[in-house]
Amino acid sequence: MPTPVQANAALVTSQxxxxxxxxxxxxxxxxxxxxxxxxSAFRGRGMEFDQVVKYTFGDDIRDIxxxxxxxxxxxxxxxxxxxxxxxxxxxxxxxxxxxxxxGAQSKREALLELAGLLMMLGAVNRDRVGxxxxxxxxxxxxxxxxxxGQILHAAAQLLGQPPxxxxxSISHLPSPSADFMPWRLLAxxxxxxxxxxxxxxxPPRIAPEGWSVLSRRYQTMGFRVDDPWERELxxxxxxxxxxxxxxxxxxxxxxSSSQRAAHAAWVQERDAAxxxxxxxxxxxxxxxxxxxxxxxxxxxxxxxxxxxxxR
Numbered sequence: 001m002p003t004p005v006q007a008n009a010a011l012v013t014s015q016x017x018x019x020x021x022x023x024x025x026x027x028x029x030x031x032x033x034x035x036x037x038x039x040s041a042f043r044g045r046g047m048e049f050d051q052v053v054k055y056t057f058g059d060d061i062r063d064i065x066x067x068x069x070x071x072x073x074x075x076x077x078x079x080x081x082x083x084x085x086x087x088x089x090x091x092x093x094x095x096x097x098x099x100x101x102x103g104a105q106s107k108r109e110a111l112l113e114l115a116g117l118l119m120m121l122g123a124v125n126r127d128r129v130g131x132x133x134x135x136x137x138x139x140x141x142x143x144x145x146x147x148x149g150q151i152l153h154a155a156a157q158l159l160g161q162p163p164x165x166x167x168x169s170i171s172h173l174p175s176p177s178a179d180f181m182p183w184r185l186l187a188x189x190x191x192x193x194x195x196x197x198x199x200x201x202x203p204p205r206i207a208p209e210g211w212s213v214l215s216r217r218y219q220t221m222g223f224r225v226d227d228p229w230e231r232e233l234x235x236x237x238x239x240x241x242x243x244x245x246x247x248x249x250x251x252x253x254x255x256s257s258s259q260r261a262a263h264a265a266w267v268q269e270r271d272a273a274x275x276x277x278x279x280x281x282x283x284x285x286x287x288x289x290x291x292x293x294x295x296x297x298x299x300x301x302x303x304x305x306x307x308x309x310x311r
Contacts, residue, residue, distance in 0.1 A: 016152060019119075051078075055069075063077040087195070088119075089190040090131040091134070091186065091197065093199065096136075096163075115199055117293055128144035132185070134180055193219065194219070198223070202270065223284075227289050231288070239254060
């Protein structure tokens with residue numbers, strides 16, 4: 001029987017092997033599909049103002065300073081100093097509800113894979129990457145680091161976090177609906193203008209206290225993974241499944257009009273709450289557990305690039 005040290009070493013080895021597979025997929029996508037779109041799409045307009053200079057043909061008209069142009073009678077634009085690197089901070093909110101899954105993968109497994117892909121994208125593009133992992137049992141903060149090796153080990157640390165206890169809703173631990181995220185800590189977890197991606201289940205709720213401050217400090221995005229049953233119940237079936245939030249088996253009758261109506265109302269309420277926190281459609285991503293996560297990321301970057309070119 002392996003010792004705890006040997007078991008932990010085997011777990012880290014398997015996580016690094018998975019991350020190297022994800023890195024290969026990401027590198028292939030960056031070189032053959034994204035063609036630099038990750039950097040442009042993620043950077044957005046996150047640059048520091050430098051000075052006002054004369055506008056020349058080919059400059060971005062979005063940078064024209066209309067006040068100076070009107071005062072001097074010829075076009076002037078704002079010049080920016082682009083930050084040389086992106087700092088990417090992943091905020092992983094690990095709730096018991098993420099352990100639900102009607103198929104081969106749970107939502108938690110899919111969301112961790114999505115987080116791993118994001119961290120590997122940062123590594124491939126030589127950015128700084130860090131994470132805050134939080135669950136009802138506590139949190140782990142890894143400040144943004146640079147370099148493939150350091151990011152790989154940070155990603156392995158995130159993927160190796162144990163899931164919350166399934167009985168947390170009836171134990172001494174906080175309720176799954178409680179806000180266990182250390183939001184105040186996040187205010188200084190990364191440099192200003194960093195990209196902060198909040199990954200979680202996003203049940204119906206209001207924005208956390210201090211979210212407006214974080215939204216001004218960082219470029220914020222929300223990534224969510226949905227199970228197919230969450231979007232729509234299978235028709236005319238009686239389903240028995242384990243509810244990780246309630247901590248028990250539940251039976252759903254999808255032929256029941258009242259249950260289908262209640263489910264549809266919950267879906268609408270959840271989506272509305274998610275959109276209220278991330279009002280810009282280009283700042284939120286919803287991926288299904290039966291959908292390829294890297295393909296979803298590529299579409300996300302394409303949409304941000306397309307919108308940036310047409311603003």
